[in-house]
Amino acid sequence: xxxxxxxxxxxxxxxxxxxxxxxxxxxxxxxxxxxxxxxxxxxxxxxxxxxxxxxxxxxxxxxxxxxxxxxxxxxxxxxxxxxxxxxxxxxxxxxxxxxxxxxxxxxxxxxxxxxxxxxxxxxxxxxxxxxxxxxxxxxxxxxxxxxxxxxxxxxxxxxxxxxxxxxxxxxxxxxxxxxxxxxxxxxxxxxxxxxxxxxxxxxxxxxxxxxxxxxxxxxxxxxxxxxxxxxxxxxxxxxxxxxxxxxxxxxxxxxxxxxxxxxxxxxxxxxxxxxxxxxxxxxxxxxxxxxxxxxxxxxxxxxxxxxxxxxxxxxxxxxxxxxxxxx
Numbered sequence: 001x002x003x004x005x006x007x008x009x010x011x012x013x014x015x016x017x018x019x020x021x022x023x024x025x026x027x028x029x030x031x032x033x034x035x036x037x038x039x040x041x042x043x044x045x046x047x048x049x050x051x052x053x054x055x056x057x058x059x060x061x062x063x064x065x066x067x068x069x070x071x072x073x074x075x076x077x078x079x080x081x082x083x084x085x086x087x088x089x090x091x092x093x094x095x096x097x098x099x100x101x102x103x104x105x106x107x108x109x110x111x112x113x114x115x116x117x118x119x120x121x122x123x124x125x126x127x128x129x130x131x132x133x134x135x136x137x138x139x140x141x142x143x144x145x146x147x148x149x150x151x152x153x154x155x156x157x158x159x160x161x162x163x164x165x166x167x168x169x170x171x172x173x174x175x176x177x178x179x180x181x182x183x184x185x186x187x188x189x190x191x192x193x194x195x196x197x198x199x200x201x202x203x204x205x206x207x208x209x210x211x212x213x214x215x216x217x218x219x220x221x222x223x224x225x226x227x228x229x230x231x232x233x234x235x236x237x238x239x240x241x242x243x244x245x246x247x248x249x250x251x252x253x254x255x256x257x258x259x260x261x262x263x264x265x266x267x268x269x270x271x272x273x274x275x276x277x278x279x280x281x282x283x284x285x286x287x288x289x290x291x292x293x294x295x296x297x298x299x300x301x302x303x304x305x306x307x308x309x310x311x312x313x314x315x316x317x318x319x320x321x322x323x324x325x326x327x
Contacts, residue, residue, distance in 0.1 A: 007039045014045050022053040031058060035065040040082035043069065047082070051089030059095055062086050066100045070107065080109060084124045091131040098137050104128035105143050119152045126158015133162045133171075141170045148178045153185040160188055164195025172199045179207055190222030197230035205234060212242045220246075221254035228258035236267050249282055256282075256289040268299050275315075276306035283310065284318045291322035 014034060017027045034046035035058065043065050050058045066086045069077040077083055087104050105128035109121035129147050132140040144166070147159035160178065163171040175192045183189050193211060196204035211223035224242065227235045239259050243252055256274075259267050274286045290303060300323055307319045 007041055010034065010037070010039070010042050011045055014042070014049065018049050018053075022049060023055065028055065028057055031055065032061050035061040035086075038068075038076060040069065040077040040079075043082040044085040047085040047089040051085070051092040054093065056093050059090065059093055062090050062093075063095065063097065063100055066090070066104070070103055078111060079120050080124050083107070083121070084127065087124055087127050087131070091127065091134065094134070095131075096135065098132060098135055101128040101131040101135070102137075102139065105132060105147070119155075122150065122152035122154035123158065125150065125155040126162070129159050130162040130165065133166045140166070141168075141174070144171065145174050148174055149181075153183075153188060156183065156185070156188045157191055160191035160195060164191065164198050167199050172196060172204075175199070176207065179211070186216065186218035186222045189219055190226050193223055193226035194229060197226055197232060201230060201232055205232065205238070209238060209242075212238065213245065217251060217254055220251065221258075224255050224258035225261075228261040231262075236262055236264065236270070240270065249279060252282060253285055256286055257292060260289045260292065263296070268296070272299070272302055272306045275303060276309055280310070280312060280315070283307075283312070284315055287315065287318045288322050 014030065017030055021027060031046045031050060034042050035050075037043050037046075046058075047062060047065070049055070050062060066083060069082045069086070083104065087100060090100055104121075104124050107121045107124060107128075108119055109124075110117040111120050112118075125147055129140070129143045132143055140162075144159050144163050147155045148163070150156050150159070156178075160175065163175050175195045179189060179192045179196070183192075189211065193204075193208050197208060208223050208227055212220050212227075214220045214223070220242070224239055227238055232238075236259065239255055239262075243255055246252065256271070259271060268290075271286050271290060275283045278286065287303070287307065303323060304316075304319055307315045
């Protein structure tokens with residue numbers, strides 16, 4: 001109990017220091033001491049502060065702390081509560097030594113979970129491979145290829161995002177391979193599709209369209225979000241075509257947010273038509289989605305007029321609740 005209390009006191013002290021001047025010599029000294037602690041939570045908190053405030057003076061301390069926690073992972077750093085934030089901080093600070101990232105990208109740490117052992121180092125591998133991509137390390141593509149087929153979804157997700165940042169032909173081919181192989185986690189396919197649209201927007205459009213027609217609603221929704229976030233010139237046309245091909249309400253509901261996120265006049269006009277003419281439940285969902293999509297103020301009166309034309313009190317209440325504050 002005394003040790004736990006000491007850790008909690010240190011964490012609170014670090015928070016109070018950050019609330020003051022995180023770049024002061026006193027704070028730097030306190031963070032340096034925290035990074036040398038064998039308490040993973042303390043070192044992890046210090047690493048987050050260092051990364052958040054771009055404290056490059058602590059790079060050497062962060063690197064030493066990473067090596068120390070890696071040497072005894074099961075007992076010294078349960079849950080990777082120190083190694084992950086340290087690796088994140090080193091990457092944010094653009095550390096140019098690949099050593100910690102090469103060690104982290106291969107690290108496996110199995111710990112007991114509610115349904116058996118879980119690899120708590122999977123997010124660490126994903127973060128480290130992103131750092132290797134940033135550094136243009138010669139092993140980066142090999143590690144991306146390996147992690148894209150890692151057993152654990154967090155590692156696959158990190159690899160997919162890293163490949164998207166890479167921007168090269170090798171990364172495009174790796175992402176295509178992962179999409180064609182499929183993945184039980186739709187988020188990972190979404191990250192792959194986002195990466196493809198970033199790397200090769202024209203040649204990747206067909207593979208994204210194919211995912212829009214997936215029999216799995218979650219995969220289709222991830223494809224739609226990737227398309228919307230890409231701001232591809234043909235994004236709205238693709239999403240409207242998908243809307244027409246899939247008339248069931250569940251699939252169309254998954255297209256509302258991506259269309260709203262486009263925030264173009266044409267996208268908002270399409271959604272206004274849904275409010276005016278679509279099924280009642282879909283019209284109400286569209287009003288809520290427009291609120292999430294931050295519809296521009298000049299459209300509010302048009303959306304309200306569309307809602308009023310339905311003569312549906314519940315729809316008007318939904319408008320007033322979600323968008324009425326902006327009238």
